[in-house]
Amino acid sequence: MKFQSPEVSELEGAFSRGDERLSGVLLRAYRLGARFDAWTEEFRPGLWAEAFREEGVDPSEYLRERNPGAPLSWDFVDAGIERDFLLAEREKTLLGETTPDCRTDLCSDCGACPPGLRNITFPPMEERDAESLSRAAAGEAPEPAVRHLLRLRYAKEGPARHLSGLELQSLWGRVLRKAGLPVAYSRGFNPAPRLSFSPALPVGAESLAEVLEVEFTLPVPVSDAQRRIAPCLPAGISLGEVRQVPPGSPRLSAFDLSCVYAVAPVSPERFPEGVTPGSAAQAWERLSSSEAFPVAVEREGKRSETDIRRIVTGFLMKEGRLSITIVHGSGKGIRPLDAASALLGVALPPERFAVKKLSADPVPRGKG
Known part of the structure; x- marks a missing residue:
């Protein structure tokens, strides 16, 4: 069972049924310090109550039972439904x-x-x-049941690099529906399109080699998919290779993915002193000759440790940028900047260094 705070429900009810006066309440709450209210540990009901009082708005007005024939604050919005x-x-x-x-x-x-x-x-x-x-x-x-599968490769660049993994899932669901393709849906209370994605990139990272596997209810020729999908894509997303997956072939989820990333400083930044092709080669030598190479990463206040000895399969510096190959699978993974920082012994913060995925190749699971 799932429970929700009554105070949160009261606030949600006021905003879902309220009018233009709530804009002042919202701004007042922000100025009083309201942030990240969807997180239980950050929600402060007393602060919102103070914002309502200072703006002279009684939230109970919005929560009372209404006459179905009375006009509503949002009646001027036409959503198409009568x-x-x-x-x-x-x-x-x-x-x-x-x-x-x-x-x-x-x-x-x-x-x-x-x-x-x-x-x-x-x-x-x-x-x-x-x-x-x-x-x-x-x-x-x-x-x-016959599964009709296509495996797509696409690029995520420019403005699209800011999309999260969840946003990409939603985006592709809309793109395929707009393209008019017969996408297969899961069963159950909330049907969802049957899509399989390559491991999500960190937000802000670009890629030339994202992989998506789509299941259809009917056979879809490769040329038809390319023709229909390409015009529906937003800025920063471009379609690459499209392949049919033969019946009985392993799904994308059955493989690990060996991915090559480029790491380069964001202009006008430079690599720290001492980061050279020679030092990168020495770092790779240390990794290759070790039995284990544990890396500790702290994120959102939590500390975890990953052994990168088996999942980092290449590391070098060439033409002013680092190249690192990481095998992503069902086990614990690591981000390119975290791995490169650990190998070189210097910090490569994401605000100063850009990551771009150059290639992604399926490999047998556990044999990267």
């Missing part, structure tokens, strides 16, 4: 009735889809039911 439909849904909720999910059943005529738009998330329920019934009537066994 007010009458929402009121009808409210009545159904009070009666314990449900509305079928239009992704798997009939259209509920909510008004969100403009004329000509067709829901492409799932095939219509009636089509799937009719096919299943006809096969059962003929005494045929259910058709075995």
Whole structure:
């Protein structure tokens, strides 16, 4: 079971039902020191209560029961769904009735889809039911599930380097849906597109070799995927190689990935004195000849230790930048700057040194 603080729920309720007066409350709370309120340890209800008092706003006004016919603060926002439909849904909720999910059943005529738009998330329920019934009537066994997979490589550069791993997952879900491709979805209460990603990069790092594996409900030719996806990509994301994954082949998650990273100072910064091709070669020699090479990393107040002896498989300096090869798999990993700093014995902070992934090659698990 999951519980939430009543004070947090009260604040969320006020902001979800409030009006323009809350802008003053929000600014006042910020000036009083409110930060990172979604984190339990940072949320201070007394501070928010003070902000409401100083702005002369009573949050209970927003939380009281309302007349369904009364105008709402956000009525001027057109989300495409008609007010009458929402009121009808409210009545159904009070009666314990449900509305079928239009992704798997009939259209509920909510008004969100403009004329000509067709829901492409799932095939219509009636089509799937009719096919299943006809096969059962003929005494045929259910058709075995066939997975249609494509493996994509893409670059993440420029403004896209600031996207986190979770944001990239959301982005690709939207891109594939906009492209109109028959993406397969997971089962369960919250269906999600069946996507497998290469290990997430640190926020701020660029890459020429991100890997994404997509499962479809129907076969999708490589040329069709390239033609449809490319126009839907945002600035900084560009599509590279697209390959079909033959049936029965290992999935992306079955491999480790051997990744080559370039580390270079951000202009006008330079490498610390003593970081040279020779010192990099000596660092690689020390790593190669050791039985173990533990590296301690502290992040968000927590300290952890990783042995990089088996996962760092290359290290050198050439043409004014460091090159480091790291094998990412199911075990404990390490970030390129942390590994390079430990090998050289000098700090390479992310605000002064940029990381760019140059390549990523699948290797048998545990044999990087």
